[in-house]
Amino acid sequence: MTTSPQADTQPSAFNLQPPPLAAYVHIPWCVRKCPYCDFNSHVSDNGLPEAAYIDALIADLDQDLNLMAEYAGQQRELTSIFFGGGTPSLFSAASLARLLDAMASRLTFAGDIEITLEANPGTFEQAKFADYRRAGINRLSIGIQSFNARHLKALGRIHDDREALAAVDMARRAGFDNLNLDLMHGLPGQTETDALADIEQAIALGPEHQSWYQLTLEPNTLFYSQPPQLPEEDILWSIQEAGQARLAEAGLQQYEVSAYARADRQARHNLNYWQYGDFIGIGAGAHGKLTRPDGHIERYWKTRLPKDYLNPDNAFCAGRKPLGADDLPFDFLMNALRLQDGVPSHWYSQRTGQSLDSIASQLDNAVERGLLEPWQQQLRPTARGHLFLNDLLEGFL
Template sequence: MKPQAASGKRQANPNAGTDRLQLEGATPPSCGLQPPPLAAYVHIPWCVRKCPYCDFNSHTTHDALPENEYVDALIEDLEQDLRALEGLPARPLTSIFFGGGTPSLFSAAALDRFLQALNQRVPFADDIEITLEANPGTFEQAKFRDYRLAGINRLSIGIQSFNAEHLKALGRIHDDREALGAVDMARRAGFDNLNLDLMHGLPNQEHAQAMADLDQAMALAPEHLSWYQLTLEPNTVFYSRPPTLPEEDILWSIQEAGLQRLAAGGYAQYEISAYARNGRRARHNLNYWQYGDFLGLGAGAHGKLTDANGKVQRYWKTRLPKDYLNPDKAYLAGSKTLDADELPFDFLMNALRLVDGVPSAWYAERTGQSLEQIADTLNQAEAKGLLEPWHQQLRPTERGRLFLNDLLEMFL
């Protein structure tokens, strides 16, 4: 990819609210901490249809997408975020994730233009992982090939189920044949790193149906599987009009049998709902859970940045696409620098999702706080059988993973 400058830049309106991130301690002090790895999340907010279970920032569109205008906005948004990193040690991007919405509604040319602009402003790691979320029914073979040529090297395909009845209940626009075809097209386009998104505990789903979905997914031999239970989230159609979901004993049997099948198939669980073949863990998601930094670009995107003193800032962007594209509106909707008493929960909420946890030393390195400050609570969690001995590794026990909310509440 050749670097390319942005076109049609807009100037953020200084009267429209905060339009620039401010990191404290932008000039590293003598005792400055090295900031954690840096990634980028890019949100494409449009969908063909809003699924009844979805609580992500997605918006149905029946018109032509404003690709050029949106890419221009993403580039200007990026430039504003990068000003907050001035004075900090330079970091290459270790991963980029295009999420949504349905990013595969965008053309490869549009995504390529953004990647060129991003690479011009922030160097890419030599082994960078670039993931695109793609839904069956939104692309064809040539589009997959062009995504690969643009530098995208990992696909996350939203299958959810291979059962026609369940796909209809979930409001998906594809059928089982399109799901299988999507994987075939991805392979023929040269993608050798695929994640399949699969849900269980679906409306009226029986144990055997959930296992059939999982068996079909593993038969396609993806490098990674995201396998998780459907939950009813606020502000969704399913939340206001709940479907009939399987009983608790069925859900438990699905979970137990599924874990056995995945392990036997060579998919090791490394996070609550993430399973990978050897060497194929999702680098971008690992960066979240290991408390790395990430730029949040696009309508409704969230980001996290750390200053040289370990102060952590969470921030989020204007949510509605029409506002994000409005030259009179600011990209940045809000931000918050975490207080010292908020950091333990924020760090552990991510780290303890991992089966192996994280090295204990990372807590001080990535928060600027001593782990001894929360030693009493860590000891209590260990005594309750929720946490492994913690001086070398912050790692939940099997019981701790089952009762993760109880474990995390101890740090509130």
């Protein structure tokens, strides 16, 4: 939804409180572009401009800090940092440490800050993992996707099943005690037995966090223009039900649409998104969100192409969108209602500046349709609401 940033469409700053602050860092290069990937990633044909990109990230950060001055952002501690991509593990630990040092000199890190690096098997060795840990990175998200060699080939992955297992072992040896494993299901030619075998192998590795999501055919991907043969709907449903039950049995509780975790090991950075926290975004194509004490909330995004982002004349920020009062219900709820337990109802007013009563009729309608639990204390979907989340959210457009 697009709204004009005129004064009469702005939130009222009703009971507004500054939400937590996080930072996202995008590193856009990959060894190969996967046919299902719609992220801002680019093949690194001619080597990585590592030093120049870190310089650009620091300059980008400084511009964001100037923007944050309007939002009283410096008074908040940084609760998490997430290096995403692309394949951030293509960069050296020394380069990432230089950026982290620059961030620490400009922002206050929380004492228990979570710093996550996305890594792909086959793009590192054990010594590199240990260097990442020494640099201050304390959480790894390893993009395995499947332990089945045939399915990995169909997905265009550059690693095999043996490298996936070795990556987890190397991470543990390097001292990482907070690991997420990324797995996909509903893969070309995948059976329920295949999918559950992936789940069993992941469980055997003992991750603290498990991302498990269904392959979807996204626009602007090779799979979208040349669709592979995917499992039938009844097989997908059986995989989903059986996989969720097995993960729960293994102590990995679902807390979001595709996220499962052991007790107190939920991804803090992703929780901040879903709980409508603020975040700065630096790097090619990164997005950010900031809240000002007067109720002004704004989303912004950065120059997408690496060659343009590295242009010394680049201003980094490619666009800014103030969120008007009509935007906020959907913008808030499309994040909060992804969570199994939702969020406390009073967070709506604290983090949007609007009274929850302003959307009471839509909430009541969702309750009547069996998609939302009674909402006075907690904004939480029913089991049916989780299954038909898009239908639930349409009521707030």
